[in-house]
Amino acid sequence: MGRKLLTEHINVEGIDTFEVYRKHGGYRSVEKALKTMTPDEVVEEVKKSGLRGRGGAGFPTGLKWSFLAKPEGVPRHLVCNADESEPGTFKDRQLMSKLPHLLIEGMITSSYALGANTSYIYIRGELLYVLRILEKAISEAYANGFLGKNILGSGYDLDLHVHPGGGAYICGEETALLESLEGKRGNPRNKPPFPAVQGLYARPTVVNNVESIAAVVPIINDGGDEYAKLGVGKSTGTKLFSACGHLNKPGIYEIELGVPVEEFIYSDEYCGGIWKGRELKAVVAGGSSVPILPKELILKTAAGEDRLMTYESLSDGGFVTGTMLGSGGFIAMDETTCIVRNTWSFSRFYHHESCGQCSPCREGTGWMEKVLHRLEHGHGHMEDIDLLVSVAKQIEGNTICPLGEAAAWPVAAAVRHFRDEFEWHVTHAKEAARPGAVYPGKAVLA
Amino acid sequence: MPLNLIDMEPTNAPAKPQFSAAAQDEIKRIITHYPEDRKKSALLPVLHIAQAEFGGWVSPEVQTLVAETLDLKPIEVYEVATFYTMFNLKPVGKHVLEICRTGPCMLRGSDELTAHLERLTGARVGGETSPDGLFTLKEVECLAACGFAPIVQVREKYYEQLDTPENVDAMLTELRNMVHRPILPWEALAQN
Amino acid sequence: MAKITFDGIEIEIPDGTTIMNAARTVGGSIVPPAMCYYTPLKGSGGKCRACLVKVTAGSTKDPRPMPKLVPSCITSVQDGMVVENTVNQQVLDVRKGIVEMLLINHPLDCPVCDQAGECDLQNFAFEHGVSTTRYTEERRTFDKIDIGPLIQLHMTRCILCYRCVYTANQIAGDRVHGVLGRGDAAEIGTYIENIIDQDFSGNVIDVCPVGALTDKTWRFKQRVWFTKPVNAHRDCPKCSGNVLLWYKGKDVLRVTARKDEYGEVKEWICNECRFEKKETSDWTIEGPAHIDRSSVISANHYELPVLNHSVVADLPESTQRELEKNPPLKLGS
Ligand SMILES: Cc1cc2nc3c(=O)[nH]c(=O)nc-3n(C[C@H](O)[C@H](O)[C@H](O)COP(=O)(O)O)c2cc1C
Ligand code: SF4
Ligand code: SF4
Ligand code: FES
Ligand code: FES
Numbered sequence: 018m019g020r021k022l023l024t025e026h027i028n029v030e031g032i033d034t035f036e037v038y039r040k041h042g043g044y045r046s047v048e049k050a051l052k053t054m055t056p057d058e059v060v061e062e063v064k065k066s067g068l069r070g071r072g073g074a075g076f077p078t079g080l081k082w083s084f085l086a087k088p089e090g091v092p093r094h095l096v097c098n099a100d101e102s103e104p105g106t107f108k109d110r111q112l113m114s115k116l117p118h119l120l121i122e123g124m125i126t127s128s129y130a131l132g133a134n135t136s137y138i139y140i141r142g143e144l145l146y147v148l149r150i151l152e153k154a155i156s157e158a159y160a161n162g163f164l165g166k167n168i169l170g171s172g173y174d175l176d177l178h179v180h181p182g183g184g185a186y187i188c189g190e191e192t193a194l195l196e197s198l199e200g201k202r203g204n205p206r207n208k209p210p211f212p213a214v215q216g217l218y219a220r221p222t223v224v225n226n227v228e229s230i231a232a233v234v235p236i237i238n239d240g241g242d243e244y245a246k247l248g249v250g251k252s253t254g255t256k257l258f259s260a261c262g263h264l265n266k267p268g269i270y271e272i273e274l275g276v277p278v279e280e281f282i283y284s285d286e287y288c289g290g291i292w293k294g295r296e297l298k299a300v301v302a303g304g305s306s307v308p309i310l311p312k313e314l315i316l317k318t319a320a321g322e323d324r325l326m327t328y329e330s331l332s333d334g335g336f337v338t339g340t341m342l343g344s345g346g347f348i349a350m351d352e353t354t355c356i357v358r359n360t361w362s363f364s365r366f367y368h369h370e371s372c373g374q375c376s377p378c379r380e381g382t383g384w385m386e387k388v389l390h391r392l393e394h395g396h397g398h399m400e401d402i403d404l405l406v407s408v409a410k411q412i413e414g415n416t417i418c419p420l421g422e423a424a425a426w427p428v429a430a431a432v433r434h435f436r437d438e439f440e441w442h443v444t445h446a447k448e449a450a451r452p453g454a455v456y457p458g459k460a461v462l463a
Numbered sequence: 464m465p466l467n468l469i470d471m472e473p474t475n476a477p478a479k480p481q482f483s484a485a486a487q488d489e490i491k492r493i494i495t496h497y498p499e500d501r502k503k504s505a506l507l508p509v510l511h512i513a514q515a516e517f518g519g520w521v522s523p524e525v526q527t528l529v530a531e532t533l534d535l536k537p538i539e540v541y542e543v544a545t546f547y548t549m550f551n552l553k554p555v556g557k558h559v560l561e562i563c564r565t566g567p568c569m570l571r572g573s574d575e576l577t578a579h580l581e582r583l584t585g586a587r588v589g590g591e592t593s594p595d596g597l598f599t600l601k602e603v604e605c606l607a608a609c610g611f612a613p614i615v616q617v618r619e620k621y622y623e624q625l626d627t628p629e630n631v632d633a634m635l636t637e638l639r640n641m642v643h644r645p646i647l648p649w650e651a652l653a654q655n
Numbered sequence: 656m657a658k659i660t661f662d663g664i665e666i667e668i669p670d671g672t673t674i675m676n677a678a679r680t681v682g683g684s685i686v687p688p689a690m691c692y693y694t695p696l697k698g699s700g701g702k703c704r705a706c707l708v709k710v711t712a713g714s715t716k717d718p719r720p721m722p723k724l725v726p727s728c729i730t731s732v733q734d735g736m737v738v739e740n741t742v743n744q745q746v747l748d749v750r751k752g753i754v755e756m757l758l759i760n761h762p763l764d765c766p767v768c769d770q771a772g773e774c775d776l777q778n779f780a781f782e783h784g785v786s787t788t789r790y791t792e793e794r795r796t797f798d799k800i801d802i803g804p805l806i807q808l809h810m811t812r813c814i815l816c817y818r819c820v821y822t823a824n825q826i827a828g829d830r831v832h833g834v835l836g837r838g839d840a841a842e843i844g845t846y847i848e849n850i851i852d853q854d855f856s857g858n859v860i861d862v863c864p865v866g867a868l869t870d871k872t873w874r875f876k877q878r879v880w881f882t883k884p885v886n887a888h889r890d891c892p893k894c895s896g897n898v899l900l901w902y903k904g905k906d907v908l909r910v911t912a913r914k915d916e917y918g919e920v921k922e923w924i925c926n927e928c929r930f931e932k933k934e935t936s937d938w939t940i941e942g943p944a945h946i947d948r949s950s951v952i953s954a955n956h957y958e959l960p961v962l963n964h965s966v967v968a969d970l971p972e973s974t975q976r977e978l979e980k981n982p983p984l985k986l987g988s
Contacts, residue, residue: 104565104605146619178496183547200503202546207701261567267610362566373841380756387792411752538833545835
């Protein structure tokens with residue numbers, strides 16, 4: 018089994034307490050950073066590590082930090098994005114509930130690097146029980162001098178608070194998150210200005226995913242170069258994948274980036290193959306918004322090479338024959354899965370979660386859902402299939418925030434690779450509308 | 464009443480609701496998390512407290528109380544409470560079962576679970592409450608627990624892997640026997 | 656100052672101006688349509704996406720094209736920027752798409768809508784849309800509600816531009832009006848039947864681009880194109896008193912603020928001027944107003960983008976008769 022940087026001690030009894038966490042080497046990165054490094058040196062290490070944002074977009078974290086505006090006399094903020102709501106993704110919840118101090122340690126070290134004196138963890142409202150765990154861990158950190166005034170005698174002050182959402186996927190989008198943190202509706206902001214210039218309370222702000230911030234801990238402990246030795250090419254380090262759907266062993270797995278997808282699905286070390294001895298049909302590899310790929314294309318690229326669990330390999334072939342690593346929400350579907358039904362479910366999700374500010378997304382997501390619902394229930398027409406693609410195209414690229422694309426891509430990709438199955442839902446409408454109906458044909462590969 | 468439990472008979476909000484002393488202290492603590500001129504930031508956490516205190520939903524009166532507590536205009540609270548799906552705007556039963564319906568849960572049987580729960584409780588999803596007033600069924604989107612699908616959330620607790628009748632029964636039995644809702648941290652503080 | 660090229664025309668404009676306002680200095684048909692942006696309202700714009708344009712060169716310093724279309728109403732000009740609007744096919748196609756999106760949940764009840772003839776959506780659809788709809792699903796509907804005794808909200812027609820919310824917030828003072836719900840179920844609402852009784856609340860009627868917010872005191876409910884706008888003023892202690900009176904024969908049917916060619920209110924007026932002064936003797940008449948918006952009123956014709964038969968079917972008989980006398984044209988026929 019590969020090296021684990023984040024979850025090595027996840028099953029240790031009592032690791033959610035300060036004492037046990039500290040005994041297993043916890044808070045070393047804070048000591049090292051605050052006592053021996055300048056903030057810029059911390060940023061430099063993160064740059065060297067090649068760490069890419071784990072929230073979905075994969076933007077290099079060190080680079081993002083270096084964009085933070087630093088006007089004289091204006092406070093800056095670090096906000097941790099713990100809104101985790103992308104269907105298929107459940108890694109942050111596990112990490113925070115089992116290893117709350119890892120996130121807190123990462124927040125302290127990262128806030129120091131950015132010169133933030135008040136930082137927030139924005140956690141989705143459904144996870145109030147995790148908020149309680151974090152608040153308890155935070156008070157332990159205060160009691161032990163790792164938060165508050167003059168941390169470890171370094172002269173650096175930091176207050177850390179947890180803020181709950183209220184049930185809205187869109188608040189994972191960083192500017193919607195900031196609006197929500199300000200006590201408003203989660204309407205994403207038009208950009209520019211970017212949060213690095215005008216974020217929380219119009220002050221310069223960095224928003225990072227839970228896992229990105231947790232990864233700062235091993236990066237500072239062992240050095241950015243050490244971290245960058247793990248992984249393949251520009252996909253450095255380890256990454257948490259949350260595997261779900263029709264797998265024998267769903268769950269979260271920390272893997273060194275570069276494991277072949279085939280090994281991840283079938284090896285007993287990871288997901289242990291498809292349940293009930295069935296065949297794999299398709300995979301959504303990075304959370305519901307990335308394009309779905311049929312079995313043949315998720316295991317091998319169009320060029321016939323093994324597909325690896327890296328940013329580059331998963332996106333090999335662009336949106337024609339590739340997909341994206343996204344948030345690491347790995348959804349496997351067996352041969353009995355109805356792609357139309359699954360696509361409809363995702364569409365219903367985006368329709369339900371659209372904030373409703375901009376017209377293409379507000380109206381288009383509902384439209385797609387209705388058309389898919391019709392197809393799935395045996396009332397579709399052949400033209401509906403192209404209509405779906407056309408509506409998806411009308412949304413993509415024309416909205417305020419990327420939820421528009423997130424809604425459009427899964428539909429476009431499903432039609433691209435499974436058009437025959439969509440057509441079958443029209444030609445064999447009655448049969449297809451029966452619950453549990455299984456399409457007998459094959460996927461379209463290119 | 465046992466020391467660490469709070470009575471949970473549906474306390475449908477009285478006409479002029481008031482926060483308990485414990486909740487008021489908690490709200491004061493939360494407000495200190497934000498800059499002084501940014502009290503509005505505390506709106507979501509305070510709405511959660513209000514929902515927990517006043518029978519699992521936020522009536523217009525409760526929302527007005529929240530507005531007064533944070534020096535906001537009522538419409539500012541209403542705009543926010545209607546945006547976020549966790550806030551119930553209508554009276555609910557004793558336990559709100561929030562059933563995840565999104566793709567990954569659907570792949571592992573959430574449709575069957577929903578139908579099963581509708582049969583067992585006599586309520587329909589979409590906010591209906593069972594005739595005995597015990598259960599309100601609500602469909603929600605992905606709860607970030609897809610690997611343990613299908614999932615139901617009740618208050619702050621996740622019930623996972625509800626793909627067998629035994630697991631579902633165990634959940635319903637636990638809830639049926641629950642006279643008191645679990646105590647919240649600030650309530651525990653106040654009782655000590 | 657920044658120099659930009661817009662549809663091949665060079666414009667010199669102060670830094671910080673938006674692309675939209677730069678184009679408006681030239682005027683005419685090159686100006687991108689605006690369904691949500693409203694100059695006097697801070698924070699408006701960026702929502703409807705009607706005004707998307709292509710930036711083929713960002714600036715002299717960074718001449719790379721911008722990857723996505725940008726909303727011209729909130730994007731500032733940069734020296735050396737090159738913008739394409741009417742000369743860019745992608746922009747025109749996307750705009751057609753936006754018209755379609757805005758119309759799918761719109762009732763298309765123009766034959767009975769007070770706004771018909773001066774409706775931004777009608778104009779927008781007429782100029783940029785297509786004549787058929789591919790939307791066959793049910794449309795969302797809401798009941799009409801009264802926002803106080805003077806204003807009616809017909810939410811079914813709303814395009815969620817948020818203009819009225821900004822107006823209520825910035826002009827009318829104490830805010831009791833906002834957006835409730837989310838997604839396509841979002842609606843304009845007042846706090847539990849609270850009425851808007853501030854002095855300037857009536858201005859929400861003028862900013863509404865469609866017929867969602869209307870004047871309940873509009874006497875005899877006439878089609879706009881049968882009425883005659885006249886400039887008038889009075890000595891008003893609360894507002895400038897500069898208004899438009901809309902006449903039918905000798906009767907003042909309604910009072911509105913004066914608007915510029917982009918439909919933007921020049922001076923906000925108070926509720927007393929708007930709702931209570933409906934006699935010619937209340938006013939000093941200045942003379943007939945020239946409405947120079949590119950609207951269907953001034954073109955003196957009235958066309959529907961698409962006629963929604965399911966809505967028209969429910970009309971009262973008297974309106975049916977009226978419709979038969981003045982049938983709406985079907986675009987493209
Ligand atoms: C609709 C939408 C939902 C998102 N949800 C999340 C989320 O739940 N968690 C998260 O970390 N990032 C989410 N993101 C990405 C964030 O906007 C942001 O890019 C990320 O938090 C940056 O952190 P990183 O650089 O560490 O990845 C979402 C983006 C969009 C457009
Ligand atoms: S794309 Fe959708 S979610 Fe994003 S701002 Fe527009 S309406 Fe809201
Ligand atoms: S009511 Fe009119 S002004 Fe208000 S949001 Fe709707 S369309 Fe815009
Ligand atoms: S889909 Fe149900 S928890 Fe994610
Ligand atoms: S006018 Fe620019 S987006 Fe609406």
